Amino acid sequence: MGRVVTPRAEDFPRWYQDVIAKAQLADNGPVRGTMVIRPTGYALWERMQAELDARIKATGAQNAYFPLFIPESYLTREAEHVEGFSPELAVVTHGGGKKLAEPVVVRPTSETIIGESMAKWIGSYRDLPMLLNQWANVVRWELRPRIFLRTSEFLWQEGHTAHADAADARAYARRILHEVYEDFMVNVLAIPVVVGRKTARERFAGATDTYPLEAMMGDGKALQMGTSHELGQNFARAFDITYSDSAKGVSHAWTTSWGVTTRMIGGVIMVHGDDDGLRIPPLLAPVQAYVMVVKDGEGVLPAAATLRDALRDAGVRVALDDRVDTAFGRRAVDAELKGYPVRVEVGPRDLAQGTVTLVRRVDGSKTPVAVDAVVDAVVRALAEDQQALYAQALKARTDRTVEVATLGEALEAAATGWARVPWAAVGAAGEAEANNQGVTVRCLVRPDGAVPDSEDEPDLVAILSRAY
């Protein structure tokens, strides 16, 4: 069978583009940097949304929706924020056939416009914490776009919360970090992540503390999969978000923000994909079991439909492929490209012997299974393969991560993977030098792997690598 996608070892970026095209995940849009998310890709996003939304709501947050258009003047109220986002803004100058009195920007993120509302809605300590989340599109003009990873428009959720004190804000930002994001990435996406703290240089524009989740892609580079930020009182002061309390009088609130985006789809592709295409973790997969009619004959179609129904009744997300007028080989390659976790191939010859073939995408194994044992076998395979994908990703990361003692060694290691190096051996000066060579400090962690409260803690470990 001919090669359908460029092998990863030959050209990783091209492999990535090939997989996206062949699995029909997305296309480039007509305006530079925009993307069209096709049904196969969007179904992944819908599954991500469902899993994340339930976790976000379990923390007590409520969804809301704020306007796409923000007065240009709002952006300038927080000094670091405007400096960080100005180069990426899309600006609307005309509306309804007329030049606007004040240009409006298309939201690059919503801290400012949500800050304005929070200032109105929060009166007393009883209104706190105020926990809001929004599912929306945002725009950041990209000069070097890459589908899912860097696009001028992307989809995300952005959480915005206000708290009565710093400790409560910190506890909540970390709860999102661990209970929502880390739990989702590890247990649903099957992607091991390092959860740490950004250096001052890498912090979000306007934040006092930024906590990222970093994952290693199939080429050894890092991808920031999500972030949670403490914003201190920066936005509360800029937008006058205050609350009253009989003991303390009027105080500024403490705010947080946190987000994950459609870039996670790129992460799933680059962590789990192989030279045959996508591999989707079973808990994420919109279609977990793909029942294929090999060819028609001797009761094959009804048998396949019965299996489809039995799998669905067992809670498996299942689809039936009965397009017998298309060659089976072509459909099987397509199913591999699309990364369905398991395939159940139903053909006349097997069926005459009371079996079907179970094909597992994780390792390509093909096993005959008795028809009445299919549901159990599929359910077991899905559970095992979720674990297998995580284990493979963790092993790949471990194999490409080295412990080193100096910046020089770290930069060398970053050519092919991640370097763990004492932060004391890097420091702000070393970080600048690394940046000049295309290497960044992805995050700082404590020796035991925990998230630091400050970059000045002793014995911190820095993770250096190239990144998307």
Place this chain on the structure above:
Amino acid sequence: MGRVVTPRAEDFPRWYQDVIAKAQLADNGPVRGTMVIRPTGYALWERMQAELDARIKATGAQNAYFPLFIPESYLTREAEHVEGFSPELAVVTHGGGKKLAEPVVVRPTSETIIGESMAKWIGSYRDLPMLLNQWANVVRWELRPRIFLRTSEFLWQEGHTAHADAADARAYARRILHEVYEDFMVNVLAIPVVVGRKTARERFAGATDTYPLEAMMGDGKALQMGTSHELGQNFARAFDITYSDSAKGVSHAWTTSWGVTTRMIGGVIMVHGDDDGLRIPPLLAPVQAYVMVVKDGEGVLPAAATLRDALRDAGVRVALDDRVDTAFGRRAVDAELKGYPVRVEVGPRDLAQGTVTLVRRVDGSKTPVAVDAVVDAVVRALAEDQQALYAQALKARTDRTVEVATLGEALEAAATGWARVPWAAVGAAGEAEANNQGVTVRCLVRPDGAVPDSEDEPDLVAILSRAY
């Protein structure tokens, strides 16, 4: 108890604004015409999305996502389309700090950009029908904005499909109209709708046939709650959406589009609301049963929590209000404003006698119910009150609809409600005259209420009224 909202009879538009503010549904955004949808309002939209999305997917459509930004040149390819939307466009002229070579418009609707993708994706008849849906924000600059009803940015779903022939396109556009929209509006929103056909003058820009669903609001005006369109081959020709077929060679496809928006929230308010605030149909309500602790004492809190759990276990969407430090009267007024279908008031005195009070929002009735009968009573009340709201809305519409014979009588009737008049007595000239007086032909229906295939059918009935 003091008046919280302006009575409807006194000033309906002000009543509408009061209800939105007091029920905390939405605020005006800082950019003129935009809105902030607050958690209470957004929860209604999430419920609408869930109910509609399931129905849309049941027709075989898949969700996808297309870019916010559309090259200005796309809009001009379909002559009626650009003429219809030009006055409402928001135009981005600057991105990433530079003036753009070609300005881009913020999508007012996505026929054009989806047409471009369909042209790429559709090759043969096997690719048809192609059934796509998108949940997104769109922008149409509004000179006279009104929250939920006319906003410069709104949320909606827009379906776009391509078919091999006119009959299939028509059947699908009507399936969406009846199985998705009408079913949802009647059975979930409890809003009676007239499903008909727009006149040529009122058709969507670029459509050959537009089918609206029209509802009567509490002041007798009409609100267009949604539309389904046949676009003929107009967009297929403009974007070269063709398919091949061994018998017919290469042909242009036939396309449809269809959408409903956050304006439906305004419809729910204006159909069901009363002088005490919102009334939310139980099947729509994010919170169906609101369990309130009247005041603390003698096991009230644990009893209320147990009832909450029992209701939740019975599949009721329930919330517990145990804010005993806020006066009960104030909380009860707030619960009425927010329109929770039933309240379960748990107080020490009732509880000592083994009862709680069931309050039904639909009629304000208060009934003592034995604690162990609460779940059954709530479930029954929810089912009954869903029907009661529909029946009240239908009666209100019937009472304010008159059958007349001439345009003059129709215009007179339209001052306070709807007029049903023979289309032959109106015609294009009469329609223009009505428009000059602020009255529109909402739709045409057959004498038996069915949707006409053309406005030239004999004996059609026109519905004339003022409208939002």
